[in-house]
Every structure is written in C-alpha cells, then in structure tokens.
Amino acid sequence: MLDTTLPDFLASDAQAAERDAVGPGPVPLTLDVNNVSHSLFIEPKTTLAEALRDSLDLTGTKVGCDRGACSACTVWLDGKPIAACMMLAIDVGSRKITTIEGLAHGDELHPVQSAFIAHDAVQCGFCTPGLVMSCAALLESNPTLTIDDIKAATSGHLCRCGTHPHVHDAMLDASRIRKT
Amino acid sequence: MTSADTRSQKYPVGIDSVSMAEIERRVPAGEAPPLPPNAQLAVIGKSIPRINGRAKVTGAAPFTVDVKLPGMLYARLLRSPLPHARVMSIDIGAAERHPGVRAIHVINDVVGRAVETTGQNTPAGTSGRRVLYVGDPIAAVAAVTPEAAQAAVDLIKVDYQPLAFVVDLEDARKPDAPRVFTHPVHGESFAGGNPAGAALPQQGNVLGPNKSGSRGDAAAGFADADVVVEHEFRTQVQTHCCLEPHGLVADWRKDGLTVHMSTQFTAGIRAELAAAFGLPLSRVRVIVDAMGGGFGSKSSAGNYARAAVTLSRQANAPVRLVLDRHEEQIDSGNRPATVQRLRVGARRNGTLTAIAIDTYGTSGVGLGAGIGNFAQAIYDCANFELLQSDVFINAGPGCAMRAPGNVPGAFALEQTIDELAEKLGMDPLTLRERIDLSAVRREERRIGAARFGWNRRRAPGSDSGPIKRGLGMAQSLWGANVRTNSACEVRIFRDGSVEVLSSVQDIGTGIGTVLAQVVAEELGLRPEDITVRIGDTEYPAGPPSYGSLTTASITPPARNAAYQVLRKLIEIVAPSIAAAAGNLVARAGRISTADNSRSIGFREAAAQLPTDQIGVVASRSDDYAGFARKMGDMASAQNALGGVQFAEVAVDTETGIVRVERVVAVQDCGRPMNPLQIESQVQGGILQGISYALFEERILDRHTGHMLNANLEQYKILRSRETPAIEVHLLENYQGMSATDAYGIAEPSNIATAPAIANAVYNAIGVRLRQLPMSPAAVLAALGRIPQRSGPT
Incomplete structure (x- = not known):
C-alpha cells in the first residue's frame, strides 16, 4: 500500500x-x-x-x-x-x-523475486519492479498472507499484460515458504 | 517442389488424449524430422522459467526508455491543441534561439491515417496543412535537456485558422456534419479490421459500405428462417495503454542509422525507416531488448519515430523521443468504436439460414473500424451479408489492437447466438454443437462445461436478492497466422556453446525462452545452455510480434537451423567414434548412436570443429499441407485457432456494479511450447477482455474535441482487485504442419471474454446489455433504474 x-x-x-x-x-x-x-x-x-x-x-x-x-x-x-x-x-x-x-542480497534474490520468476508473474516486465517492491514490503510486514491482502497491496499497480493471477500465485507461495 | 527435394514423413495429428492418429506429409528435404507429442519431449512443452525473468525482477532488464547514448539530445513534439484547423503559419524563430536547442523539424508529411488524394498537404515550410485532431503532431524540437526541448516547443508560434469539427460518431454521419476529409481518401486499414481497399463510395464522413466477405443469398436465407433475431450493438474506443510509452533513441551517423525503439517489429521498422529516409536496408539497424508492451500499437514507426530520425540527422547527434502518458492516450492508436446491427435467421432445429450485419465504426482519422472475420467464419451458414463502413471523426487514428475486429465482432455475434438459443428453447452449448463445425471447439466446449460446472446454470434472473449471479460462455476464432519471411540462425562454437539469433523481439510473450527450448531440444542440451540473441536487425530478419504469428513463424526455422547445424557437427565427429553419421542423434548432452553403444559429449564433439564456429540460417517453409491463403510474406494456416471461455458474474442491481468472479478458458495453439508462459498470455487476454467489457472507454468532449480521460486514473483499467479466479486449460492440437507445429495464443485468448461476460450478465439479471462498457450506469439504465445515456463517441 x-x-x-x-x-x-x-x-x-x-x-x-x-x-x-x-x-x-x-x-x-x-x-x-x-x-x-x-x-x-x-x-x-x-x-x-x-x-x-x-x-x-x-x-x-x-x-x-x-x-x-x-x-x-x-x-x-x-x-x-x-x-x-x-x-x-x-x-x-x-x-x-x-x-x-x-532488494536482492548480492546474487541471492529476495523471496518475492524468486517467486515471481517461478510463477511467471512477469510478462513485458515494465510494471514488475514496482510490483515487486510493493509485494516485498507486504511480505516483510505480513508473512501470513491472504489473497485479499495481496490484492489490496497491489491494487495501485497497473499491469497491462495482466500478470495479476500469477502475482497472486507467487505471493501466496512466497508467504507459504516464509512460514515453513 | 520436385520429389527429389522432398521426403515423406509420418506426423502425429489430433488432440492429445482425445484422438491421436498419424498422417503422411511430403516435406522439404532440409526439414527436421517429425517431433513426437510433448509428453515424449525433454524441453519443448515444458514450463521452463523465462530466461529474462531474473533481469526483469531485479530491474536490470534494459528497456528503450533506459537507453542513454553519449551526447544524446531530448526531443518533444508540438501537437495541435485544436481538433481541426488550418495551420496558416509557423514561426520557429524564438524556439531556435532558445538556449540548448539543437534542431527543429516542422512536420509536413504525416503517416498512419487516411490520406486525401489531393489537397491535404502543402510544400514543406509553408502554411496550409490541416491538423485533424487534438494531438496531431506539428513540429518536433531536439535540445540538450527535456526541459529545454519543451520550453522551445512552447515558443513555437502557430497561427491556426480553426475549422468546424466533429468527434461524435452519430453526429459525424449526418449529411451536414463538418467534413474531416474533403477529398477522396485512400490508405491502409490501420486498425486491422475491414473495410479497406480502394474504390469504396465516400459520402460526407462515411466511407463504404464495403461488401467484401458476403456470400450466398441472405434474403432467401431469411425467407427460409423460422426464427429471426435482430439487434444493435455498440462498442467503445479502447486505448492500448502500454505501460512503457512509445519511444526511441535515433542515432543518425554518416555510415548509417541506428534506432533503439520500443517496437513489436524490428525488421519492419528497419524497412519502414530505410524507405522513408532513402537508406539501404544494410545501413539501418533497429534494436529492442526489454519491451514494455505493444498490443498492436508499436508495429510501425509512425510520425514520432520519423521526427526523431529527422532531428538526429539535423543535429548530428542521438535523439531520444519518448511520449508522455497524455500523448499515449491521444495519439498512439486505439481500438475503434463500432455500431453493429445483426440479423440472424435459423430453423427450429437451430440450423442457421442467414446472417446479415450492417456495421459502421470510427477509427478517428484512420481506416479499418470493421469487425474482422469472426461472424464470417465461425459458424456454418451459407448466406452471409456484410456491409461495413468507416466514419471519420476528428480524433487520433486507430490501429490494430489485440484481435482487431474480432473482439467487437464477437461481442455482438456471441450475444446474438445466445439470444437465438433462448428463442429456440435450446441451451447455448447445444445450439453451438449444431452450428459450429470445429472439432477443436467441440472438445473445448466439453472440457470447459465440465470444469466450469455449466450444469449449475439456471434461468435468467433466478436470484431473488439484489445481487444476482449468472453464468455465460462465448467462443473465439482467430486466424492461425504465419509470416514466411522469418529467419533464424543457430551457431555452434568450438567450446560447445550455442547461439540462436533472430531479429524477432520479446514483447513480454517469452519468445526468447521458447527459442532456447526449441534449440535445446534439438541439440540434446538444456535451455540454459543456449545463448539467445534477439531484438536486433543485425541478426537474420525475424517476424513481428503481432497477429499471434510469432511462435508459428520463428520456431520452425529455429528448429530446422538447429537440426541442420547439428547434422554438420555430426558429419565432422562421426568418424571419431566410428559411427555412421546417419545413425547419430543428440540427447542428454551427448551425441550418440541410437542404441547408445557409442557416444561423445557435445562439448568434446564441438572441439573437433575446424573453425571457431559453424552456423546455419533457416527460414519459414510453407505449412506442409499448404496454407489456406498466402499473400506476399503473410499466410493463414488451414485451420483457424479456437477457444471457448466461461464466465461467472455477480451483478449488484442496486449499484449496477458487475463483478466477474471466475473465468474458465479452454484454448488451443497447435503444439503448446511453454504452458506456463501460454497461461500468462491467456490470463492477460482474459483480463484485458474483462477490462474492455466493464471499465475502459475513451471519452471525447464534443465541444472541444479533447479527450477527457487522457491519463491512467480516469481511463479505468482492471487491476488486482477486479481480477477473478481464472482457470486455463490448453489443448495439444497436433496437425503435422511445420517443424514445431506451434501456432499463436495472444489474440484468441482476448476474443471470447467480453461476450462471455455479457451472456453471464444476461443470465444474472434477465436483461441484455448490448453496449460496452457494461458500466454501473449502463447496468442501471438497462434495468430501467436510470435513463439511458446516449451512444459512445
């Protein structure tokens, strides 16, 4: 947000x-x-x-x-x-x-970055850096995410290619990994 | 082709896990052998992560807007503030004297719109040109800073003689409407839909009707009909809203022109600029790395790129010209508005007897506000009558936008088919079983209905409360397009590294990843072993990224090039392992005999090369069984692409808000090359379809001609909160047509969404919405709770 x-x-x-x-x-x-x-x-x-x-x-x-x-x-x-x-x-x-x-620590990507790659939450990639920054901040502040948390945190982001479903998948996955 | 150049091969055909068979094809001798279905492959058909994913999530991916060259100047455009005016004089004196200004170019010849045969332009440097819409480019300035360029633009004095204008589609059709063009016009169909071509009647602002595409005898068909459905549908203007603006850095040097440009077609821009500036193709280079979205609008160079190149030539320095968001909205293309009157006749059993469509629309000062080939081709109907007209208004020209023509066309026809089903007392799926001859869509309907739970569908308006739910579906049709002028090189180096090279560009679809998969599969390597070099006309000329033709056009030559260069390598190394070359294959990083008894590592094999590298360039051969149509470089495969989508909506009848809660899409694209990337594209097609159906609309002020929502806050686009649950199911549809048998997905996935939602809205509330967008106001008006508003502009 x-x-x-x-x-x-x-x-x-x-x-x-x-x-x-x-x-x-x-x-x-x-x-x-x-x-x-x-x-x-x-x-x-x-x-x-x-x-x-x-x-x-x-x-x-x-x-x-x-x-x-x-x-x-x-x-x-x-x-x-x-x-x-x-x-x-x-x-x-x-x-x-x-x-x-x-955001990354040297070669080690932030978990949100890795999840974006794994779930193909990237198409043209122009909105991606901004989306990653909002998503990473969300994960830092709230490790147990619901889909509504993710939608709210990314509601200001325009993605014309329509990566939203894969962004949601990536974030739920990143949240699950962080919890375990 | 003589039989000496060809050989016979057996190819798998059919829909995987439904009905597979084999078919014999004669193929050119250089073609790679038949590829088995995806389940038997190591890399193709697998969800490989995109190769530039890391660069994109770390901000390292270089976009055109990030390009900085030494000594680079910044350009801004002067645009008309009036919707229609004669430019009496232009005084650039003060602008020239502004500090930091290096070049000024007055634009006299404009492209990308309908052109009057006489009378539009006057010789360079003098007054008299008419500007035709708010945002029409007039001049360009290059300066050492963007601020200086803008300040100089503001200092250009233009004496305008305002002329009467019209921006409303209905007003523009009236006989006494102000004329956008006063002479006969010609030009290409920039928006992609019909009508185009020459010798159409032109009266006032109306060009047409174009009757091409008609067949049979519609009047006789309607006389045969037991039931006739007739309604008018209206669709709005949608703008592309690529997140990366249109832009380029043009670098004119004595030895040639280099252009870094956010484009969907590097090779096309090269050809266009070479022709425009009288340069040989060999002296023009076009480069794009990461590319921030095009959706049809970045296919040609346009006025802005010509201006930047001209400024660079004048200033003898690189010039950066990037549009701002306001310019994007008013002058970078749009999807035209349409008004379609449909009449469909059928017998009691559902057999279609006639379809008649009379449609007009506006592409602003451009051409091509037609409805594509959807109604013409999707259903079995012998009698088809089509009348299409363009109406000119004083607004920026339209251009192709994701499935041009078919998107508005499907919105109207698929609702009409549902209305017909209701009149016949048939389920919408049952009627389509009768009138749709496509075996692929039949399978898609079956899978989709089961996954979606179509049997939950109830009578229209069944919910009693204020929030009403509904289910709907609609179908897609799009040409399986191919550009045969598509080439690719594969190189093997002496250290075992491999390169694939083509000017094809990755606009976000992931074609670079797919090329790595294709070459890796053929050479028995991993995708990460392949260096992908694309987006640069220094490499063999590849296809554009439009028309959903990229994968179909460039993956067969990539595979054939890999196959042929591998054969060269095998010829060289076969003696060293005492094997016959014809008996050797590449797999799992080795070159081995079929029985694996003798082998050599790929890297050790490459070390035997007599030169540092070997390479083969291949280009796209015709589909093995021939094309349905071929015109120049462009062709359509025998079988069009399909797709069926199901939507579930909740309509709040008190606020008029439509929420799409779930979409199930079943799509086909021949052989799927990378299911995860395809799923991304289908999701994008659906989300753009929802956004088109519910939110987006260009609003022009009829009193000033200005766009009132030329930004990203008042031009509404779907975002994460409006994103429903989406399920994508892909068919593997093998046809034995090329070395990869792959076709496209981007456009077919965008066609069925809006009509599926419209049909679901009808199922929810029992009232049809025949106008886009289905905004809260439109829903409340349809329910009779507020007055109907007037049509869109």
Missing part, C-alpha cells in the same frame, strides 16, 4: 518557508539509496524517480504515468512503498531509499 501521509516538510510552516528559498537552479543534496550515500547537485523540482533514473542511473525504477496513477515507480522510503514520481528528491531528507536494484 502506498504511504499517503504528507511529506514531513509540510508539517512545519517554518521549514516550508525555508524550502521556498531554494532553487530554481541546482542545489546540493544527499540521498541514501540502497545503503549508499550519494551526493547530487540537482534542481529542487527533480522528482525522486528522475533523480534515481537520470542522476544515479538506477533505471530499474520505471515511470509509467509520472502522476502517481500506475505505481510502476514504487520504491521504499524507510521500508514503506511510495510512488517515486510523486515525491521530490529534495524532500527525502535523511530517510533511506530502497530501489529494485537494492
């Missing part, structure tokens, strides 16, 4: 005013992505999705609509799935970003 809480900076008017003073030209900022700290010099209007794809060459994060409607760009913000196209990179602050490139 996508985190719909407002970014922290909106909570404080004083911080917001300070933010207004930045840009439009590039500004320095630090992003913690997949446990590596990156120093960037980018325009404040840059979305997190753009920063990941264009500045850090982490192109596994896909942009399908750039409006938060398809969830292809799902990454984790402190372990919670968010739409990277709907957040400015500058608003990430010190929070940790995990992208699809950071």
Whole structure:
C-alpha cells in the first residue's frame, strides 16, 4: 500500500518557508539509496524517480504515468512503498531509499523475486519492479498472507499484460515458504 | 517442389488424449524430422522459467526508455491543441534561439491515417496543412535537456485558422456534419479490421459500405428462417495503454542509422525507416531488448519515430523521443468504436439460414473500424451479408489492437447466438454443437462445461436478492497466422556453446525462452545452455510480434537451423567414434548412436570443429499441407485457432456494479511450447477482455474535441482487485504442419471474454446489455433504474 501521509516538510510552516528559498537552479543534496550515500547537485523540482533514473542511473525504477496513477515507480522510503514520481528528491531528507536494484542480497534474490520468476508473474516486465517492491514490503510486514491482502497491496499497480493471477500465485507461495 | 527435394514423413495429428492418429506429409528435404507429442519431449512443452525473468525482477532488464547514448539530445513534439484547423503559419524563430536547442523539424508529411488524394498537404515550410485532431503532431524540437526541448516547443508560434469539427460518431454521419476529409481518401486499414481497399463510395464522413466477405443469398436465407433475431450493438474506443510509452533513441551517423525503439517489429521498422529516409536496408539497424508492451500499437514507426530520425540527422547527434502518458492516450492508436446491427435467421432445429450485419465504426482519422472475420467464419451458414463502413471523426487514428475486429465482432455475434438459443428453447452449448463445425471447439466446449460446472446454470434472473449471479460462455476464432519471411540462425562454437539469433523481439510473450527450448531440444542440451540473441536487425530478419504469428513463424526455422547445424557437427565427429553419421542423434548432452553403444559429449564433439564456429540460417517453409491463403510474406494456416471461455458474474442491481468472479478458458495453439508462459498470455487476454467489457472507454468532449480521460486514473483499467479466479486449460492440437507445429495464443485468448461476460450478465439479471462498457450506469439504465445515456463517441 502506498504511504499517503504528507511529506514531513509540510508539517512545519517554518521549514516550508525555508524550502521556498531554494532553487530554481541546482542545489546540493544527499540521498541514501540502497545503503549508499550519494551526493547530487540537482534542481529542487527533480522528482525522486528522475533523480534515481537520470542522476544515479538506477533505471530499474520505471515511470509509467509520472502522476502517481500506475505505481510502476514504487520504491521504499524507510521500508514503506511510495510512488517515486510523486515525491521530490529534495524532500527525502535523511530517510533511506530502497530501489529494485537494492532488494536482492548480492546474487541471492529476495523471496518475492524468486517467486515471481517461478510463477511467471512477469510478462513485458515494465510494471514488475514496482510490483515487486510493493509485494516485498507486504511480505516483510505480513508473512501470513491472504489473497485479499495481496490484492489490496497491489491494487495501485497497473499491469497491462495482466500478470495479476500469477502475482497472486507467487505471493501466496512466497508467504507459504516464509512460514515453513 | 520436385520429389527429389522432398521426403515423406509420418506426423502425429489430433488432440492429445482425445484422438491421436498419424498422417503422411511430403516435406522439404532440409526439414527436421517429425517431433513426437510433448509428453515424449525433454524441453519443448515444458514450463521452463523465462530466461529474462531474473533481469526483469531485479530491474536490470534494459528497456528503450533506459537507453542513454553519449551526447544524446531530448526531443518533444508540438501537437495541435485544436481538433481541426488550418495551420496558416509557423514561426520557429524564438524556439531556435532558445538556449540548448539543437534542431527543429516542422512536420509536413504525416503517416498512419487516411490520406486525401489531393489537397491535404502543402510544400514543406509553408502554411496550409490541416491538423485533424487534438494531438496531431506539428513540429518536433531536439535540445540538450527535456526541459529545454519543451520550453522551445512552447515558443513555437502557430497561427491556426480553426475549422468546424466533429468527434461524435452519430453526429459525424449526418449529411451536414463538418467534413474531416474533403477529398477522396485512400490508405491502409490501420486498425486491422475491414473495410479497406480502394474504390469504396465516400459520402460526407462515411466511407463504404464495403461488401467484401458476403456470400450466398441472405434474403432467401431469411425467407427460409423460422426464427429471426435482430439487434444493435455498440462498442467503445479502447486505448492500448502500454505501460512503457512509445519511444526511441535515433542515432543518425554518416555510415548509417541506428534506432533503439520500443517496437513489436524490428525488421519492419528497419524497412519502414530505410524507405522513408532513402537508406539501404544494410545501413539501418533497429534494436529492442526489454519491451514494455505493444498490443498492436508499436508495429510501425509512425510520425514520432520519423521526427526523431529527422532531428538526429539535423543535429548530428542521438535523439531520444519518448511520449508522455497524455500523448499515449491521444495519439498512439486505439481500438475503434463500432455500431453493429445483426440479423440472424435459423430453423427450429437451430440450423442457421442467414446472417446479415450492417456495421459502421470510427477509427478517428484512420481506416479499418470493421469487425474482422469472426461472424464470417465461425459458424456454418451459407448466406452471409456484410456491409461495413468507416466514419471519420476528428480524433487520433486507430490501429490494430489485440484481435482487431474480432473482439467487437464477437461481442455482438456471441450475444446474438445466445439470444437465438433462448428463442429456440435450446441451451447455448447445444445450439453451438449444431452450428459450429470445429472439432477443436467441440472438445473445448466439453472440457470447459465440465470444469466450469455449466450444469449449475439456471434461468435468467433466478436470484431473488439484489445481487444476482449468472453464468455465460462465448467462443473465439482467430486466424492461425504465419509470416514466411522469418529467419533464424543457430551457431555452434568450438567450446560447445550455442547461439540462436533472430531479429524477432520479446514483447513480454517469452519468445526468447521458447527459442532456447526449441534449440535445446534439438541439440540434446538444456535451455540454459543456449545463448539467445534477439531484438536486433543485425541478426537474420525475424517476424513481428503481432497477429499471434510469432511462435508459428520463428520456431520452425529455429528448429530446422538447429537440426541442420547439428547434422554438420555430426558429419565432422562421426568418424571419431566410428559411427555412421546417419545413425547419430543428440540427447542428454551427448551425441550418440541410437542404441547408445557409442557416444561423445557435445562439448568434446564441438572441439573437433575446424573453425571457431559453424552456423546455419533457416527460414519459414510453407505449412506442409499448404496454407489456406498466402499473400506476399503473410499466410493463414488451414485451420483457424479456437477457444471457448466461461464466465461467472455477480451483478449488484442496486449499484449496477458487475463483478466477474471466475473465468474458465479452454484454448488451443497447435503444439503448446511453454504452458506456463501460454497461461500468462491467456490470463492477460482474459483480463484485458474483462477490462474492455466493464471499465475502459475513451471519452471525447464534443465541444472541444479533447479527450477527457487522457491519463491512467480516469481511463479505468482492471487491476488486482477486479481480477477473478481464472482457470486455463490448453489443448495439444497436433496437425503435422511445420517443424514445431506451434501456432499463436495472444489474440484468441482476448476474443471470447467480453461476450462471455455479457451472456453471464444476461443470465444474472434477465436483461441484455448490448453496449460496452457494461458500466454501473449502463447496468442501471438497462434495468430501467436510470435513463439511458446516449451512444459512445
């Protein structure tokens, strides 16, 4: 499920005013992505999705609509799935970003990734990284899944090829394996 | 073919576990020997995980949108904000002066739509071109950043003279409607359905009727009928919504053009761009690795690719042009809307005496809003009358979308057949037993009815509460298409490694995995031993990924190439193990005599090669018993593809919400090559069918011509919550027609879903919905709880 809480900076008017003073030209900022700290010099209007794809060459994060409607760009913000196209990179602050490139441990795939391969929960693959990130977050937070849990967690994801049935199979299998 | 070039072979034919037999075929001498049924094979017919699965789940798979070349520029298009206007002048001065701008191209020649014989375009650089829809491309800019390109696009000054326009299908048919085209038009049937061709009458915005496909005497047939059913059906415009947008990186160099493009047909794009830019085929290279969905809309280069290539030539740098989601919705193709009036006559015993269909539809400024060959071919009926017309409106051109024509055609006919069954007092399955001559679909109905529990079906509207359940079914028909201009190379290297190479592209169907299976089976290796190189026109030209023809076209040459290169290897190594070459086979990683008494490992055998590698290129031979039709590179096999689907729905009569709870699909595709991947495609076909039936609809504002839901939140598409339980059952239908005997699955799986749901909705509520989508409003209107709305645009 996508985190719909407002970014922290909106909570404080004083911080917001300070933010207004930045840009439009590039500004320095630090992003913690997949446990590596990156120093960037980018325009404040840059979305997190753009920063990941264009500045850090982490192109596994896909942009399908750039409006938060398809969830292809799902990454984790402190372990919670968010739409990277709907957040400015500058608003990430010190929070940790995990992208699809950071999900596996070296050559060892995350159980959700392995289950997606085994159940062919992949067709064209464009929505897949985002779906995997939502599904992996679900499995981390709730190891005993029902089909309704899976449908709810992936309800924001558009998959035009129609991999949903195999995604459901993969997740039930991953959940079963985790329990045993 | 002389008898010297051919030999006779016995092939397994029939439906596995139902009725298997053998048939003798004469086949070309270079063909691999007959392949036994899947149960006797090691790799083909097994659910091998897709070879690029790991790359796709880790984000490593490179899509076109991920391609970055050194010095790459970014392009944006200027599109018409008006639905119909004459461009009086274009001033690009300010745009040229904008920092970072490297090239500007004013688009004068447009493709992918109906073309007026005279009067549409004016010479380059001057005013006068008419733009015909909101989103019609006018100019393109390449700059060092996407922002600079967009800023420059915004600085282009266009003086438009607005013209009267029409975007409503019914309005456009009126004699006094504004004309989209003022001169006679011609062009290809871009949307895939009929009508096409020349010399059709054209009155106002109506082109047609095209009467081709008619047979017999419909009037006489209706005179013979005991029962006649007649109704009008309406289907909406559906957009493709590929998740990866249309896009490319064009790199024009002195020595040739290289294009990275999200496309369904690398070899076709090469031919199209070579012709458009006057380049030899040998100087154009088209590449696609991972490809984010096409569904028919990424089959040709279109205006956007031509613009990107032109900008690259002008700027002397690579140019990236990727459409945004709004552009995707308004100008990357769509499935045309149709209005179909069907009349079907039958005798009391169900025998069909006549079918008459009068249909019109709109492909916007394109052609081909017809209903395919579904009604024409699926049932036994001597008298068939078909009138098809295109109606032009000021909207983006349609193009082929998964089973073009047959999807709207089946929605109308399969409901009409059910209505006829009810009038005759027959079960829908019983009537189809009488009128459907296909032995394959007969078996599919039998299996499907048993698995689905068809005997649970009750009289329409049986449930007493507000939520009513219903069961329905419908059938599919699609041509078993083949492109004979399909080639493949298999190479064996001296270290024992193996490559299969073809320009065929994997758009998500998993054809690369299937090629690895085919070559591995033939060489006695494992799929992971085969290096698959596809999606690049540097390799032998393969087929497109459309028309459900990819597997049928490229797996036979892959197997034949593997067979022939293996024979070369065997000739070389036979003396070393003192065996006759004709007595050696490849299996389990070894080359051995039939009785296994003498053998050599595949790698040790390859080490005897006199050169680093040997290879054979093979191309698709004709089906062994001949094709039903062949035109140029394209052919249709003798037996069409079938499929039967059953749907169970729950209709909330208070909210109008239709929920599809379960679908059972029984499909055939000749020899299934990889059942798991086929199941994926069938599930996708069903889910797109549900989405088409219940949710999707392009909505145009008749006052401005703009699409009101040109995004992915208001253009509704099925997602996980609306996904029902789906059961897929595959027939193994052997016909002894090629080296693999495999045919396609993508389109047949998308045809029966919407009518099966419509028939189930009728069974639930006792009222027919003859218009798509079956939205809550449409259901409530059908139930008489709210007023009927007007037709779709």
